[in-house]
Amino acid sequence: xxxxxxxxxxxxxxxxxxxxxxxxxxRIAYHILxxxxxxxxxxxxxxxxxxxxxxxxxxxxxxxxTEICPICSDSRRDVTTICVVEDAKAAEVIESLHEYKGLYxxxxxxxxxxxxxxxxxxxxxxxxxRIDGSVKEVILATNPSTEGEATAMYIKMLLSPFGVKVTRLxxxxxxxxxxxxxxxxxxxxxxxGRSDI
Numbered sequence: 636x637x638x639x640x641x642x643x644x645x646x647x648x649x650x651x652x653x654x655x656x657x658x659x660x661x662r663i664a665y666h667i668l669x670x671x672x673x674x675x676x677x678x679x680x681x682x683x684x685x686x687x688x689x690x691x692x693x694x695x696x697x698x699x700x701t702e703i704c705p706i707c708s709d710s711r712r713d714v715t716t717i718c719v720v721e722d723a724k725a726a727e728v729i730e731s732l733h734e735y736k737g738l739y740x741x742x743x744x745x746x747x748x749x750x751x752x753x754x755x756x757x758x759x760x761x762x763x764x765r766i767d768g769s770v771k772e773v774i775l776a777t778n779p780s781t782e783g784e785a786t787a788m789y790i791k792m793l794l795s796p797f798g799v800k801v802t803r804l805x806x807x808x809x810x811x812x813x814x815x816x817x818x819x820x821x822x823x824x825x826x827x828g829r830s831d832i
Contacts, residue, residue: 642668646660649664692704715737715771716772718739721745726739742759746786775802775804
């Protein structure tokens with residue numbers, strides 16, 4: 636059975652969300668149609684409210700409801716370290732560990748020539764503006780994809796004249812993994828990132 640044009644349009648819009656396939660998008664579209672009027676209105680209001688009240692922190696480019704986000708305005712944070720991530724979700728994941736005490740910088744993407752995304756399309760200029768005498772280390776925490784690696788190498792090159800320490804997150808074998816099932820890149824990263832015990 637084919638969807639009505641309006642339902643098809645709704646499912647198509649939902650399918651554009653990252654990680655959602657066509658079947659999941661259809662299920663969500665049907666769920667939305669089965670909502671009560673008050674539930675649907677609440678969803679619409681929540682989306683509108685988030686879009687109106689959330690913008691980028693003027694310092695780190697993370698999502699915030701204030702000009703300077705709570706992390707940047709926290710005087711207990713280590714201002715000598717900046718962790719560079721691709722998106723706000725990555726900063727949230729690192730923050731959830733409750734171990735990292737430095738600051739963040741959110742790029743809002745990675746360099747991807749195939750997708751027509753260059754260095755000027757992500758927040759690299761804003762990162763360079765933050766490198767002053769107080770910053771001692773920049774941690775590059777982009778994903779270990781081709782684009783993430785290329786972005787990290789490009790940022791490392793740009794930071795070299797500043798004299799700051801540039802580090803990269805270690806990659807390797809996940810806990811509980813078997814060596815026989817590890818791909819060669821993961822195994823190589825694990826060997827390169829080995830540490831004393």
